[in-house]
Amino acid sequence: MAAPLAYALIATDLDGTLLRGDDTLSDRSRIALARASAAGARHLVVTGRPAPRVRPLLEDLGSRGLAVCGQGAQLYDAGADRLLWSVTLDRELAETALGKIEAEVGQVYAAVDQDGVDGLTLIEPGYLMPHPTLPAVRVGRRDDLWSEPISKVLLRHPALEDDELASTARSVVGSLASVTMSGPGTVELQPLGITKATGLALAARHLGLTPSDTIAFGDMPNDIPMFDWAAHGVAMANAHPELKAVADEVTSSNEDDGIAVVLERLFN
Structure with a gap:
């Protein structure tokens, strides 16, 4: 029988976290995410970028699933190219x-x-x-x-x-x-009360997953609610001090493939 997954849901911020400073994704990170996916884990982008600014990256990743956009105000279905849920700011x-x-x-x-x-x-x-x-x-x-x-x-x-x-x-x-x-x-x-955690929680429910299934990666204070929600929060070496203070772990910087470092350990 296959061993249970350490985490079935991998939630990653983009800027300063998964992406390098030039807005690209390293080959090492691609391979690490692909290995986690092959093991049965789901990768979920959770970003402040709005859905239209995330679409090209999801296409590059070959993702046809969900993405949390707009700081949690949008739940985007890449396969259908539509918003399953959105909240506007008056x-x-x-x-x-x-x-x-x-x-x-x-x-x-x-x-x-x-x-x-x-x-x-x-x-x-x-x-x-x-x-x-x-x-x-x-x-x-x-x-x-x-x-x-x-x-x-x-x-x-x-x-x-x-x-x-x-x-x-x-x-x-x-x-x-x-x-x-x-x-x-x-x-x-x-919008008042909207955070990355509200969007992440909604996406996880769609996927049949829970906080205990989730590892989250980020670099800025807007990722704090996501860390509070997830079972394990990993801050990048380049992260804001406020996020490092609440993280369960600090990995390498986004330029040094910090997400891949952790995923290679978990999905070896």
Whole structure:
């Protein structure tokens, strides 16, 4: 009889975790994921990127299954190219939250991810994409950001560090939205109560799996709810100190195939 799997569900963040800095996946990581899949484990991408920005990567991986996108606001079925579930951020609440933040810290620059499998990323004048390889459409003024339903708002400040901006945003936004930090230069407003853990839990139920079946990999504070939910949380060597503080294990960096290091140990 085959030995039971150490973990039947492998949940991985993308940026700073599974992907290298140039947005590519190493051959070693591909092989490690393929070996885990051959052993019966499921790989689930759990990312802050919206579904349209994840689709090309899933195609490259040959994935036809589920992916958790938009910080947990979207559950995407790659095989059917449709959202099984999505939650939008009320645009009036988003505008109000931005106003409260700017009253405290001065002007910020904003972008939005539109809802839907073909939603665009819109950026207002002055906003610089933290990942220049990801497509975005520049609009003429902030009001243009609210033309269609959105899943989240991305914020950048010309001077404040991300931690300070996120902390101030949390202190003034209140119940208007949830605030998270998902990467360098990426502070986000998302629907209240929505986290990577809510999306991961929903995906796991679809797959008939539980927290005890799950190992999760990440690098930023937005991965903390996912670590709290999963049986085992693995932070990358390059991870934010807040995530390392709650991780069960710290592996090598994303540039040094940290996910593969762990998977090779578990699925040898």
